[in-house]
Amino acid sequence: MKNGFYLRYLAVLFIFSVVFSGCATFGSKVQLGATQEEVEKLLGKPKEAHKRWLAYDKTREVWVYHDNSPNIKNHLYPETHFIVFSQGKVVAKNPGNPYAPLK
Numbered sequence: 001m002k003n004g005f006y007l008r009y010l011a012v013l014f015i016f017s018v019v020f021s022g023c024a025t026f027g028s029k030v031q032l033g034a035t036q037e038e039v040e041k042l043l044g045k046p047k048e049a050h051k052r053w054l055a056y057d058k059t060r061e062v063w064v065y066h067d068n069s070p071n072i073k074n075h076l077y078p079e080t081h082f083i084v085f086s087q088g089k090v091v092a093k094n095p096g097n098p099y100a101p102l103k
Contacts, residue, residue: 030083034090039063039083046083052099054086061085062098 029042046063053059063085066078084092084102091102 030090030093032090032093036061036063036085036088039090043083050099058087060091060099061088 030039043065047066048064050062050064051059052061061084063083065081065083067081082092082094082098083090084095084098086102092098095102
């Protein structure tokens with residue numbers, strides 16, 4: 001009886017670990033203030049990059065990534081993620097509007 005319980009417990013634990021292993025948020029290892037080189041090492045090259053020039057000779061660059069993980073929900077419409085840089089450092093991750101002024 002104990003062996004059957006432990007086997008079921010291990011099976012359930014294994015299933016939860018497999019299901020939730022892909023649930024880490026995109027870019028969770030990217031820290032605010034990280035450089036573009038550090039982000040590229042962690043996430044790879046972005047799918048797209050958009051550069052904007054702001055007042056006082058400052059620049060903002062938005063890197064766009066598409067999450068093509070094998071999850072069914074992402075099969076046809078991959079999730080889009082944004083990493084926002086100002087002067088070469090991360091200032092925001094996945095903001096509502098990556099091109100709006102940051103607070």
